[in-house]
Amino acid sequence: MPLPIPSHPIRVALLEVLIVHGSLTATQAGELVGESPTTCSFHLRQLAKYGFIEKAGERKGLQRLWQLVRVGMVIDLPLIGDRREDMYTVLERPSKMAT
Numbered sequence: 493m494p495l496p497i498p499s500h501p502i503r504v505a506l507l508e509v510l511i512v513h514g515s516l517t518a519t520q521a522g523e524l525v526g527e528s529p530t531t532c533s534f535h536l537r538q539l540a541k542y543g544f545i546e547k548a549g550e551r552k553g554l555q556r557l558w559q560l561v562r563v564g565m566v567i568d569l570p571l572i573g574d575r576r577e578d579m580y581t582v583l584e585r586p587s588k589m590a591t
Contacts, residue, residue, distance in 0.1 A: 496542055502527055502535045507544060507560070515548040515557040 498504055505525040510516060513524065518533035525532065536558050539545045548559035 498539065498542075498544065500535065502531065503539055506532060506535055506539060510545060510558065510560045515559040517555045517557055519555070521558075 498507060502525065505527075506521055509521055509524045513520075516524070517529075518536055519529040521527075521536065522529045522532040536545060540547070540558070543561060545558045546561050548557040551557075
């Protein structure tokens with residue numbers, strides 16, 4: 493089952509800083525994205541709920557480190573007959589929108 497794509501701007505920003513900086517607390521992430529630690533904590537928990545991030549290591553007091561779980565995407569290729577079409581064939585096919 494595909495994961496929902498994060499569309500909230502704060503969640504997208506949090507994913508970006510986790511990609512660049514690795515593990516971060518809500519406070520650290522908040523400083524990087526210009527949001528409060530409380531707001532970041534809420535959005536980080538939502539990202540964890542859907543499997544985009546996870547807790548990283550042991551909690552230290554109130555500080556919890558978060559890290560990215562997934563990087564990349566899955567391409568669901570069209571079925572041709574009873575087999576999936578080769579990805580390179582699909583990607584090399586001229587786009588209908590290019591004309």
